[in-house]
Amino acid sequence: MGMQALEQDSLASTSAGSYRLQVSAVIDETADARSLVLEVPAPLRERFRYKPGQFLSFRVPCAGKLLTRCYSMASSPVCDAQPKVTIKRVAGGRVSNWMNQHVQVGDWLEVLPPAGHFCLGEQHAGDSARPLVLFGGGSGITPVMSILKSSLHTSKRRIKLIYANRDEASVIFRDELRQLSQDHPHRLEIIHLLDSLQGFLSEAQVRQLVQGQRGGDYFICGPGPFMDTVERSLLALGEAAQCIHVERFVSPPDPDEVAAQEAIARAASIGSACQLLLVELDSQQHEIPCRPGDTLLQSCRAAGLDVPSSCEEGFCGACMCTVLEGETRLARNDVLSARELQDGWTLACQSRPLGARVRLKFPG
Incomplete structure (x- = not known):
């Protein structure tokens, strides 16, 4: 495939804002999933500080192109010394198969700083009265694991994990989960569901599994149909949409596709005479010109x-x-949900202003 580990100065940022990090450990989790532990040098530790549930993005050369893939961290920033990502093979997946077959201890990988919003809100993080209900399907356990371990260390919340897999051999973190359950018998409940024994998760099962856990925070990650079933069931039960968090990953398109989309979006926006951009950043108001x-x-x-x-x-x-005022055109979007788009959210890196005046607010 033409992929090779990239050994360069880890402190030097590339033009795309990524860094070279060295693999310090490789853990074979199952027959088709492995974890990579990364060494973050002291000068980069603040840049790579992360929240439970976030992911790292890797840039990997493949057949003359630079492919980007996101992998969630299964480590916890409060109890693990180094970040750890877990990668499951995907049928036909160019990067996931290379990561599982070829990456070894001592290799260097090109990594972007942590990102993602699949995180427990600070307003509820330590609220012991609110149950925390986690749904993981297959490799979707990865960010859920980070949230689980962090919550056990930083709060007194009761936690329920529902973890669905194809069969027993597919269960990632089996031993670590068993140990966590033994260490926290009065706070942590883990329920394993196996497709080979119980079939796919149904809405009726979801309703039964969340009995006694109502009014909590829900985090869901896994295959699309699994997540849709859980989310739909929770909403039907009357759970608040803002307390239901879903992590959906899609592979970014190849660079040629990105360039084509960019060209179309740029051409469409050039004819728009946006003259003023009003930006609220860190509680400060700025008036800037649109280029x-x-x-x-x-x-x-x-x-x-x-x-x-x-x-x-x-x-x-x-x-x-x-977007608080005016209109924008979003070229591509692999992260915002339909609900977030409806609420006015956009991506500054992919959105261009339309009309004479646009007003934005960045969270902070």
Whole structure:
């Protein structure tokens, strides 16, 4: 495939904002999943500080192209010394298969800083009265595991994990989960569901499994049909939509596709005479000019504003902002849900202003 580990100065950021990190350990979790532990040098530790549930994005050369893939961290920032990502083979997956077959201890990988919004809100993080209900399907256990371990160490909340797999041999983190259950018998309940024995998870099962856990925070990650079933069931029970968190991953398109989409979006926006961009950042108001054809992120940077960003390809969500006034055109989006789009959220790296005046607000 033409992929090779990249050994360079880890402290030097590439033009795309990524860094070289060295693999310090490789853990074979199952026959088709492995974890990579990464060594983060002291000068980069603040840059790679992460929240439970976030992911890392890897850039891997393949057949003359640079492919980007996101993998969640199964480690906890409060009890694990180094970040650990877990990668399950995907049939035909160019990067996931290479990661499982070829990456070894001592290899260097090109990694973007942590990103993602699949995190427990600070307002409820330590609320012991609110149950925490976690649904993991297959390799979707990875970010759920990070949230689980962190919550056990930083709160007194009762936690229920429902973990679905194809069969017993597919259960990732089997021994670690068993140990956590033994260490926290009065706070942690783990229920394993196996497709080979019980079939696929049904709405009736979801309703039964959450009995006694109502009014809590729900985190769901796994295959699409699994997540849809859980989310639909919780909403039908009357659980608040803002307390239901779903992590959906899609592989970014190849660079040629991205370039084509960018060209179309840029051409469409050049004809729009946006003259003024109003930006609220860190509780400060800024009035900046719009540069024809530029994204919101590019215009902000040209004006000297240090707005949050990471991948700049529309899949990490680090540059999320709210459109308060005016219209924008979103070129591509692999992170925002339909509900978030309806609420006015957009991605600064992929969105261009339309009309004479647009007002934005970055969270902070």
